[in-house]
Amino acid sequence: KSKDDLINYAANDLKRDIAAWNGNWLIIGEWSIASPGSANFNNDDDLKRYANTQLKAFKGAHAGWTFWSWKMYDDRDGNQRNGWSMKAMLKKGLIQL
Structure with a gap:
């Protein structure tokens, strides 16, 4: 999948599926901004x-969400561009809460 495919999926299909959920409170577990090589998020603005x-x-998940991990083993100072590391993504301003 391309980066546009992933962004469009999140903006449309994922948002729709979450909004349509009518069971118990929904929690999104272990998400990240890591992507397959085919997506090629080669600049920070796209990521x-x-x-x-x-x-x-x-936002439609009433019970909230959890990110994949706070810090990856090879990212001691939070300076790497690693989509699995919440610490690195917050430090670089790629995730804003």
Whole structure:
């Protein structure tokens, strides 16, 4: 999938599926902004847009969400661009809460 495919999925399908949920309170578990190589998020603006699009979709999850991990093992100072590391993504401003 391309980066536009992933962003469009989050903006449309994911948001719709969450809004349509009518069971128990919904929690989104273990999400990230890591992506397959085919998506090629080669600049921070695209990665930030992907993160914010997912967060907007998750607003419909009444029980909230959990990110994949706070910090990855190889990211001691939070300076790497790693979509699995909440610490790194917050530090770089790619995820805004």
